[in-house]
Amino acid sequence: MSFAWAKPYEPKTELGRWIDNRLPLPRLVYNAVGGGYPVPRNLNYGWNFGVLSGIFLTIQIVTGIVLAMWYYASADGAFNSIEHIMRDVNAGWLMRYAHANGASFFFIVVYIHIFRGLFYGSYKAPREMVWMLGLVIYLLMMATAFMGYVLPWGQMSYWGAQVITGFFSAIPVVGEPIRVWLLGGYAPDQAALSRFFSLHYLLPFVIAGVVVLHIWSLHIPGSGNPTGVDVKSEKDTLPFHPFYTAKDGWFVGLFLILYCAVLFFAPNALGHPDNYIPANPLATPAHIVPEWYFWPFYAILRAFTFDLILPAKLWGVLAMFGSILLLFFLPWLDKSPVRSGHYRPVFKRFFWILMLDIAVLGFCGVMPAEQPYVAISQIATAYYFAHFLIILPLVSKFERTLPLPNSISESVLHGEAEEAAPLGSTPAAAQ
Structure with missing residues (x-):
């Protein structure tokens, strides 16, 4: 067109x-x-988080390269090299805090980006490949974040590596050899630190490559929009520049102000104090907790407490990875022809229940593995899988959706004659 x-x-x-x-x-x-590049004229601020994700990926790559110039990947010197960066390197504290908090903000914007996609049906045809490449980016982010968390070689870094790599030992027969191969030994040590540093440095560039594929795949069908209605004429679109570059630009500035507020006034708020204690293999922390962006998955892992054919630990590992892999099948689990949650009243209610369920899982993930948190996490885990495997297919089959607008421009103009809107005008100007 x-x-x-x-x-x-x-x-x-x-x-x-x-x-x-x-x-x-x-x-x-x-x-x-x-x-x-034509873009639907009705995009809301939920569509700004894709650009924000790219901004924070760039921040992570740039600060990571600078930190790598001073970091010493040694079990004897890693912790001291971090202290040297913080205390002696010019602006080293800024680079370290920018990188550590940048990881958290990267996950914040990506989570909002994913939840927006879930609500507006961004996984539906013809954008299935866009959705799946986005999930690949997310999995690479998780691997990169885990390896980066190990590098300071503090108490939580060491025991986090011990716990996470211990997941693989739950796999029958080949699990323990895989764990030894990953660590380069029977416990986290010099070999593990060296290979984690190497992979942590490499994977962000792999992520950047997949981001290019993600954007490329998006440009083939074009951007979705809040109504879920396809572009039908040029009245439905605006040029990306200057309309959306201006909108993205000020929103990025606003979000970076929030990022800088955390960076300068609460740089350790999103971290764990035990990671300022050097790694000690002989002293187990009272409560091992991953970074906040892993809490829901940690709760799913710990929700399985009894053996049923397979060991409980293996069930937990399968459920944890399955909770993400399940999202790859969303285009076929949700068969509703309507994309946007705005026109799906039943779906909308269950979507917000799912958001609450994920928040409950996150809360349980940070709490000790004791009652009542284990029981709550078991209920929340059961609902999480039921939402995608049972509720969503049934809702998409039996739900009575609301009538869709005839076009994007009709939804923007709220029923006014399309001809009243001059080409290239903003919605506000058209009204």
């Missing part, structure tokens, strides 16, 4: 024309995120 406002890229200078003929990178950028 062609759009009247979508002007083809035209280099303004002789140098620009020379580059465009030999390496048309500016043309590629213009068509991907510039004035040549």
Whole structure:
């Protein structure tokens, strides 16, 4: 579909024309995120978190490269090298806090991005590949975050590595050899620290590559929108630049102010105080807790307390990984032809129950493995899987949805004549 406002890229200078003929990178950028890319005109602020994810990935890569110049991947020197960065390296404290808190903010914006996709049906055809590549990015983020958490070599780093790699020992026959292979020994030590540092440095660049595929796959069907209605005419769209670059720009600035507030005034609020104690294999912490973004999965892992054919530990590991892998099958579990949760009243109620359920799992994940938290996590885990495997397929089959607008522009103009909106005008101007 062609759009009247979508002007083809035209280099303004002789140098620009020379580059465009030999390496048309500016043309590629213009068509991907510039004035040549049509975007639905009704996108809300939920669509800003994709750009924010890219911003925080960039922050993590840049600060990580700087920190790697001073970090010493040694079981004897890792903890002291972190202290050296914090105390002696110029602006080292800023780089370290920016990296540590950047990881938390990266997960915050990605979680909001995922939940927005769940509510607005971003996993439905024709955007299944966009959704699945996003989940691949999320899995790579989890692996990267875990390895990064080990690198300071504090108490929680060491015992976190001990617990997480211990998951693999639950796999029959091959589990323990896999764990030994991952650690390079029978317990976290020099070999484990070296390979975790190597992989932690490499994986962000792998994530960046998958992000390129994620964006590429998005540009084939085009962006979704809050109504879930497909683009039908040029009146339904606006050029990405300047309308959405301006909207994204100020929202990124607002979110970075919040990030800086945490960075400068509460830099340790999202961390664990035990990680400022050097790793001691002979002293187990009273309560081993992963980073906050892993709490719901940690609760699912601990929800299985009895053997049933398979050992309880193996059930917990399978459930924990299954809770993420299950999301890959969402396009086929939810068969409703309506994408947006705004027009699915029953789905909307169960969506918010799911959000509450995930919050309960997160609460149980940070609490000790004792009653009543174990029982609550068992109920919440059962509901989590029931939502996707039972409730969602039944709702998509029997739900009576609300009528959809005839077009995106109709939903933006609230029933006013489409012709009243001049091409390229904002919704506010059209009203």
